[in-house]
Amino acid sequence: MGKKKKRVESKVWCYYCDREFDDEKILVQHQKAKHFKCHVCHKKLSTAGGMSIHVLQVHKENVNKYVNVFLLHYSPVFCLYSINSDCCCLARGEKQAWHVLTYPHYVDFVNFNVFSVLERVCVLIHSCSMSVLSISIGSVVGFTLVSSSSVVPNAKADRESTDIEIYGMQGIPADVLAAHYGDDDDDVPSKSAKVEIPSSQVGVVPGSLGVGYPPQSTLGMRPFYNPSLPVPPGGWQVPPRPQPWFPQYPAVSVPPPAPLGMVQQPLFPVQNVRPPISSTVPPGLQPPVSIAPPGLPASSPSLPVPQPLFPVVANNNVPTQSSPFSASMLSTSIPLGSAEPKSLIDPHTSNNIMASSYHASGFQGGTPVNSHSYASGPNTAGPSIGPPPVIANKAPAIQPATNEVYLVWDDEAMSMEERRMSLSKYQVHDETSQLHGFIFQMRSIDAEIDRRISGSRLAGRMAF
Amino acid sequence: MSAFGSTLANTNPNRSTEVVHPPTDSVSSLCFSPKANYLVATSWDNQVRCWEMMRNGTNLASAAKAAMSHDQPALCSTWKDDGTTVFSGGCDKQVKMWPLGGNAVTVGTHDAPVKEVAWIPEMNMLVSGGWDKTLRYWDLRQQSPVHVQQLPDRCYALSVRHPLMVVGTADRNLVVYNLQNPQAEFKKIVSPLKYQTRCVAAFPDQQGFLVGSIEGRVGVHHLDDTQQSKNFTFKCHRENTDIYSVNSLNFHPVHHTFATAGSDGAFNFWDKDSKQRLKAMSRCSQPIPCSAFNNDGSIYAYAVCYDWSKGAENHNPATAKAYIYLHAPQESEVKGKPRVNTGGRNTVSNNSTAAIDGISERPGEPWETSIPIIMVGTLETT
Numbered sequence: 018m019g020k021k022k023k024r025v026e027s028k029v030w031c032y033y034c035d036r037e038f039d040d041e042k043i044l045v046q047h048q049k050a051k052h053f054k055c056h057v058c059h060k061k062l063s064t065a066g067g068m069s070i071h072v073l074q075v076h077k078e079n080v081n082k083y084v085n086v087f088l089l090h091y092s093p094v095f096c097l098y099s100i101n102s103d104c105c106c107l108a109r110g111e112k113q114a115w116h117v118l119t120y121p122h123y124v125d126f127v128n129f130n131v132f133s134v135l136e137r138v139c140v141l142i143h144s145c146s147m148s149v150l151s152i153s154i155g156s157v158v159g160f161t162l163v164s165s166s167s168v169v170p171n172a173k174a175d176r177e178s179t180d181i182e183i184y185g186m187q188g189i190p191a192d193v194l195a196a197h198y199g200d201d202d203d204d205v206p207s208k209s210a211k212v213e214i215p216s217s218q219v220g221v222v223p224g225s226l227g228v229g230y231p232p233q234s235t236l237g238m239r240p241f242y243n244p245s246l247p248v249p250p251g252g253w254q255v256p257p258r259p260q261p262w263f264p265q266y267p268a269v270s271v272p273p274p275a276p277l278g279m280v281q282q283p284l285f286p287v288q289n290v291r292p293p294i295s296s297t298v299p300p301g302l303q304p305p306v307s308i309a310p311p312g313l314p315a316s317s318p319s320l321p322v323p324q325p326l327f328p329v330v331a332n333n334n335v336p337t338q339s340s341p342f343s344a345s346m347l348s349t350s351i352p353l354g355s356a357e358p359k360s361l362i363d364p365h366t367s368n369n370i371m372a373s374s375y376h377a378s379g380f381q382g383g384t385p386v387n388s389h390s391y392a393s394g395p396n397t398a399g400p401s402i403g404p405p406p407v408i409a410n411k412a413p414a415i416q417p418a419t420n421e422v423y424l425v426w427d428d429e430a431m432s433m434e435e436r437r438m439s440l441s442k443y444q445v446h447d448e449t450s451q452l453h454g455f456i457f458q459m460r461s462i463d464a465e466i467d468r469r470i471s472g473s474r475l476a477g478r479m480a481f
Numbered sequence: 482m483s484a485f486g487s488t489l490a491n492t493n494p495n496r497s498t499e500v501v502h503p504p505t506d507s508v509s510s511l512c513f514s515p516k517a518n519y520l521v522a523t524s525w526d527n528q529v530r531c532w533e534m535m536r537n538g539t540n541l542a543s544a545a546k547a548a549m550s551h552d553q554p555a556l557c558s559t560w561k562d563d564g565t566t567v568f569s570g571g572c573d574k575q576v577k578m579w580p581l582g583g584n585a586v587t588v589g590t591h592d593a594p595v596k597e598v599a600w601i602p603e604m605n606m607l608v609s610g611g612w613d614k615t616l617r618y619w620d621l622r623q624q625s626p627v628h629v630q631q632l633p634d635r636c637y638a639l640s641v642r643h644p645l646m647v648v649g650t651a652d653r654n655l656v657v658y659n660l661q662n663p664q665a666e667f668k669k670i671v672s673p674l675k676y677q678t679r680c681v682a683a684f685p686d687q688q689g690f691l692v693g694s695i696e697g698r699v700g701v702h703h704l705d706d707t708q709q710s711k712n713f714t715f716k717c718h719r720e721n722t723d724i725y726s727v728n729s730l731n732f733h734p735v736h737h738t739f740a741t742a743g744s745d746g747a748f749n750f751w752d753k754d755s756k757q758r759l760k761a762m763s764r765c766s767q768p769i770p771c772s773a774f775n776n777d778g779s780i781y782a783y784a785v786c787y788d789w790s791k792g793a794e795n796h797n798p799a800t801a802k803a804y805i806y807l808h809a810p811q812e813s814e815v816k817g818k819p820r821v822n823t824g825g826r827n828t829v830s831n832n833s834t835a836a837i838d839g840i841s842e843r844p845g846e847p848w849e850t851s852i853p854i855i856m857v858g859t860l861e862t863t
């Protein structure tokens with residue numbers, strides 16, 4: 018077939034976030050799901066302007082832009098705050114138009130200024146006068162309203178306006194269009210943040226908290242960061258998993274034990290790190306502890322990784338082969354201890370090489386670190402509907418350019434039946450006309466959504 | 482699917498037998514009698530209907546037999562083990578008992594719609610789970626529950642294989658109960674899947690369970706810690722960039738393979754021991770919200786109707802129709818297959834279950850013995 022001279026270098030791309038897509042249809046889907054989605058009811062609109070109108074009319078609020086505010090210094094006399102890199106000094110009692118974030122729940126009432134504007138926030142501060150909480154320098158104290166015009170969610174800083182009418186590739190201003198193609202290296206996807214944890218869709222809060230850190234570092238305030246503060250974003254994942262995981266799981270998949278797995282695993286496929294480990298072997302029975310962890314991640318990449326993709330049958334034999342292998346290696350390694358570290362390691366690593374080579378052939382870049390057998394998120398690429406025993410060697414070829422996929426039902430907070438029940442038609446005893454139900458439909462859905470919002474367990478959600 | 486040919490082909494591309502007199506609104510659950518070929522379907526039109534299936538030669542035929550109604554949509558149904566009585570629960574928060582041929586009576590109420598109901602013959606009790614975050618056990622003779630068990634969140638799915646009971650709730654919790662000690666949670670875990678739990682199915686040998694989510698993924702989870710290595714998940718019911726919810730998981734009563742049905746309108750048969758898909762059926766034009774095998778696995782019933790997976794805006798009450806189809810699975814579709822070996826790899830199969838006949842039944846199951854629970858006990862009725 019030969020290379021085409023002019024490839025599809027003019028791929029379609031999203032104005033708001035600069036991501037590229039193969040197909041305009043997918044681009045439109047992406048825009049609807051990411052940028053034109055109402056953050057309150059998750060309804061997907063067709064344009065940014067439509068979304069802001071929807072939010073205004075249905076939910077009665079403006080989609081606003083907020084920026085972190087950090088506490089630089091506080092004293093009984095005045096408080097010093099920073100908005101990103103600007104500094105602003107407030108005298109005690111001075112009122113400003115701040116929206117105070119109650120999310121970190123740290124308020125030192127003695128020193129904290131009262132911020133007005135949101136009455137309920139003020140009430141909150143006043144009402145916690147009895148509680149002794151402390152705010153530390155560098156912690157986020159609030160968000161300030163920077164602009165009151167509507168913004169597009171998940172959009173880059175200079176592309177957030179809802180005034181520009183964008184649909185797919187249409188409506189992009191000429192200068193932006195030219196500038197995009199002028200850039201040689203587009204960092205194709207912000208694959209970095211793209212594990213589609215639904216809770217992260219919640220709104221500005223988690224993203225902006227993440228955004229907050231870099232500017233903070235420019236102030237050189239890093240050491241002052243309240244160590245408990247980073248917990249919420251990391252702990253963002255904690256609420257969905259409050260229960261202790263059983264020991265077999267955490268080796269690979271759960272963040273808290275991740276340090277163990279994460280530390281050990283990079284060592285794992287690298288041969289020359291083995292000797293250092295072997296040098297720690299001599300000291301008696303300690304080594305079983307230190308060998309076992311490398312052994313565990315040794316077996317764990319080989320165990321979970323090959324298993325997940327169901328239709329792939331061929332590869333399933335490999336892990337079963339390597340796992341009893343490594344299991345037996347493990348059992349021999351422990352009693353042997355200091356005896357023959359080298360010889361232990363060699364079959365081990367050779368075993369692992371086998372496993373990793375099967376990885377390469379088998380999986381679309383499922384890295385051992387990431388690919389625990391449990392849903393590594395929709396980023397796992399490739400269509401999975403295929404003829405039954407298909408060897409996955411072929412699968413990587415068909416990979417969508419974007420790793421974004423669309424859940425048909427994406428509401429984590431309610432089930433389909435609960436949403437359906439919100440229809441008035443099902444609540445009223447007489448199932449009269451559909452027209453009746455249609456008229457009341459919007460109202461009941463709104464009521465349902467309000468119920469959800471008020472009962473939301475997502476602590477960081479800013480309720481306006 | 483294909484072009485705008487006959488709509489009949491679109492909703493029934495697998496050419497399954499259509500059940501006569503289907504419900505007028507979406508079907509919420511399907512359940513076969515354990516004793517005979519009677520099918521019960523609950524629907525969003527408040528009705529609980531019963532059909533009899535007849536087989537003449539290779540053909541299946543259905544005949545409507547009886548119906549009863551709730552005040553609001555009915556969400557779940559189950560049969561008593563003797564095949565005489567049907568239990569159902571619905572959005573009217575009631576759990577009803579319906580002796581076929583007679584009238585239905587309410588045996589219990591929840592504080593919120595009842596999502597799941599199951600009959601436990603070994604305990605002679607009915608258990609129901611609702612959106613009021615409780616499981617209630619009912620002795621049919623009294624109106625108040627024998628026991629109310631608190632759940633971490635709203636009940637979304639329930640599966641019972643005595644003594645194993647698995648409950649899937651909102652917030653991706655999965656609670657496992659040993660029915661010999663139902664007042665204590667045997668195990669509470671977070672779903673191995675990252676998205677909302679949609680359905681669960683307990684293994685026939687009670688070693689573990691399957692869990693399906695809205696993200697087109699099914700997790701196979703074993704309860705015993707020593708068998709954790711056999712856990713895995715697999716993706717299914719996806720098409721290009723669309724990921725559909727897995728709505729129903731059903732084990733074949735004989736071969737212990739299982740079927741999944743999803744919002745994409747397709748149903749597939751899988752073998753978890755050899756980790757293969759045995760058969761992929763054609764996609765129907767509407768989602769499949771629920772499905773069931775009959776008592777000997779010769780009939781697989783599935784409903785084709787809108788399950789709300791795309792919200793209210795995709796529901797057109799004027800044109801929406803519900804269908805129930807009966808599929809007679811071929812042996813090749815539901816019988817377990819041995820693991821496929823490609824040449825050159827020696828299969829050191831330490832956990833192979835030579836799936837020639839499906840699962841090899843292992844008696845004396847570890848999960849029962851290794852965990853300190855009350856092994857043999859009579860249920861303390863409070």
